Amino acid sequence: MRVGDAEREAALRALGEHMSAGRLDIEEYGERTARVAAARTRGELAALFDDLPPPRPSFATAPAPPQPRQVAAPAPWLTPPVVLALVVALVLLVLTRGLALPLLAIPAVLYFTARRRR
Numbered sequence: 663m664r665v666g667d668a669e670r671e672a673a674l675r676a677l678g679e680h681m682s683a684g685r686l687d688i689e690e691y692g693e694r695t696a697r698v699a700a701a702r703t704r705g706e707l708a709a710l711f712d713d714l715p716p717p718r719p720s721f722a723t724a725p726a727p728p729q730p731r732q733v734a735a736p737a738p739w740l741t742p743p744v745v746l747a748l749v750v751a752l753v754l755l756v757l758t759r760g761l762a763l764p765l766l767a768i769p770a771v772l773y774f775t776a777r778r779r780r
Contacts, residue, residue, distance in 0.1 A: 663704050665721075672719035673698045673707045680714055744772045 674695060681691045694710050701707045704721050711718045747768045 663721075664702055665704055665707055669704065669707060669719060669721055670698055670701065672721075673701075673710065676711065676717045676719050679717055685714060747772050 677686065677691060677694050677698065680686045681688070686694065697710055698707065701710075707719060751768055
């Protein structure tokens, strides 16, 4: 599994403790810290501690898989009769140059009657 910054920082802290305890000299510490920075997997990091006693970096458990996204339900007022009435009213409004303005009330009536049924 690939590692992130938190795992690399834990490995660097553990290497620092080993250097402070005298288990690593400066040169070996430098080599291992460079390998920590280049590590891509947990196995690469763990291999740096094979010849050392604890402390070793502990890796967090694998993150939970992402939950599937819920698809939002369509708007309750967006029923086929309301949409059809709205389209027809707008077409008539354009074709009659505003004389069919009262027809825009039809989608509103359909909307409110659909709400009452629920």
